[in-house]
Amino acid sequence: MQQLIDEILKDCRRFTEDGKVADYIPELAKANKSEIGICVTTGEKRYFAGDWNKPFTIQSIAKTIFLMLAVEDNGIDFIKAHVGVEATGKPFNAIDYAEPLLLRENINPMVNIGAIAVCSLVKAENYQQRFLRLLDFTKRITGNPDLKVDENVYYSEKKTGDKNRALAYLLKNSGMIEGRVEDLLDVYFAMCSVQATCADLANMALLLANHGMDIATGQQIISEKNATFMNAVLITSGMYDGSGEFATTVGLPAKSGVGGGIMANRPGHMGIGIYSPGLDKKGNSVAGIKMLEMLSQKLRLSIF
Numbered sequence: 001m002q003q004l005i006d007e008i009l010k011d012c013r014r015f016t017e018d019g020k021v022a023d024y025i026p027e028l029a030k031a032n033k034s035e036i037g038i039c040v041t042t043g044e045k046r047y048f049a050g051d052w053n054k055p056f057t058i059q060s061i062a063k064t065i066f067l068m069l070a071v072e073d074n075g076i077d078f079i080k081a082h083v084g085v086e087a088t089g090k091p092f093n094a095i096d097y098a099e100p101l102l103l104r105e106n107i108n109p110m111v112n113i114g115a116i117a118v119c120s121l122v123k124a125e126n127y128q129q130r131f132l133r134l135l136d137f138t139k140r141i142t143g144n145p146d147l148k149v150d151e152n153v154y155y156s157e158k159k160t161g162d163k164n165r166a167l168a169y170l171l172k173n174s175g176m177i178e179g180r181v182e183d184l185l186d187v188y189f190a191m192c193s194v195q196a197t198c199a200d201l202a203n204m205a206l207l208l209a210n211h212g213m214d215i216a217t218g219q220q221i222i223s224e225k226n227a228t229f230m231n232a233v234l235i236t237s238g239m240y241d242g243s244g245e246f247a248t249t250v251g252l253p254a255k256s257g258v259g260g261g262i263m264a265n266r267p268g269h270m271g272i273g274i275y276s277p278g279l280d281k282k283g284n285s286v287a288g289i290k291m292l293e294m295l296s297q298k299l300r301l302s303i304f
């Protein structure tokens, strides 16, 4: 297995050149697109190669964390009624939601507007507490107590994130969120700016692969029902408007972020963490998807 991981990384290194690093958040433009890493964990064994230990910001992978806590707090039916689960087929940062909001139709938790709404459903007394709860939960599911926010990326997005600001005001206007928009966005931006490694993502993915139970402690962190719900949402919309294609070539529940990370899992078997910051037009890691394609083909991982 270790040999396979080494070979896949070596073979996919050439694809790092094909992507483009995200630059709409200025700080992310500083990423080095030749970096590439992978970590696979079964709980008992861990395999890794390349820049697997290099921290990067999780970005949209935070959407998975918002949804995990929000669904534990509110239940699946509430989430479905509030934001829906249908794939939008739109880019992650699409802004044309006036009509769905007006009609109270689906907005999906894996695109920015839905994730901002879902973030507001994580129960807490105030925004600071909500952030701390989310960060603590992330430390728990990655098994990494040292996780922290990359302050430069956080401030960079806070300064330039007006499209997300517009989305949040649309939500506020339609009564989907309460309180100060800026406070909610602070939680959203800070969580997107949490730094993690491929190993952290692989651990987080393993929790979903293991039906919500932490293999190390035997503790049920999220309910089995909610873990199944999460994987269903990830397979249908975790790769934004590239989810259909990804389902046909890789066939695993996964979530990507514009920092270049991808978290994927094979239910019942393994968690996978990927990093390579060169992105395709949809905001997904080019070399990262290639590695997952090869891994899936070689090990026959597709759930289909």
Ligand code: GLN
Residues within 6 Å of the ligand: 058, 059, 060, 061, 092, 093, 112, 157, 164, 189, 192, 256, 257, 258, 259, 283
């Ligand atoms: N923080 C980013 C944003 O909201 C996350 C987007 C992403 O990773 N696709 O634009």
